[in-house]
Amino acid sequence: MKFSSPVYNIIPVPIEKIEPNTYNPNSVAPPELKLLYDSIKEDGYTMPIVCYYDSEKDLYIIVDGFHRYRIMLDYQDIYEREGGKLPVSVIDKPIDCRMASTIRHNRARGSHDVDLMSNIISELHELGRSDAWISRHLGMDKDEILRLKQITGLTALFKEVEFGRAWKAIENDLQDEWEEVEK
Incomplete structure (x- = not known):
């Protein structure tokens, strides 16, 4: 079609x-x-x-x-x-793609309220969207996503992440996902 x-x-x-x-x-x-x-x-x-x-x-x-x-x-x-x-x-x-559409439309021509942007990142995370998905669909880099996550509180957004040695494995997995996004 x-x-x-x-x-x-x-x-x-x-x-x-x-x-x-x-x-x-x-x-x-x-x-x-x-x-x-x-x-x-x-x-x-x-x-x-x-x-x-x-x-x-x-x-x-x-x-x-x-x-x-x-x-x-x-x-x-x-x-x-x-x-x-x-x-x-x-x-x-679906709602997650509509949120991404809103952000793409807005970012192409305007500015955003940081607290509201942080809430959207949090909501997308709760909907199961990865940082790589957010990056790809909202046009954000890793550092911007991290800063927005920090505003809403590290506990909620990083609750499934184990720190220490496991962090490196997850980081490597994320790096693979980022490299896939950049292709």
Whole structure:
């Protein structure tokens, strides 16, 4: 089956059927948020909101585009002009891959709240994702992942690691995994 990018299937979705995700670490300062409003006011929505459709809730969960969504909620003139609908591109991925998508979208253009990024690293770890997976999918190097893990607390994120001689074996195993990622 030939791959087709989700952007070729944009749908108009009432804003009432869209909700933010619970893990987005991206923040936009007030001047940039005002600039986003000005951009949407002048140019319209030029990029869709990326969402996951939750059929059980009949809601679209934002993967990327939270601030474009916020503009419609916060500015009645935009809401009215757009008829209360946002352009949505739907992706169908499990939660860990949606988190990775959010980070990739954000890192390509913005900055992140360190504490929220640390929480995402912790959640991905709890979902069973390795540091190599996180590196590959979120575009982080080993040191950045380690620093973010340290913020949330070493105990929880390193509970399965035995230190001492066993650490070297695990480190070697991780090195093999890192080398595989870099190929």
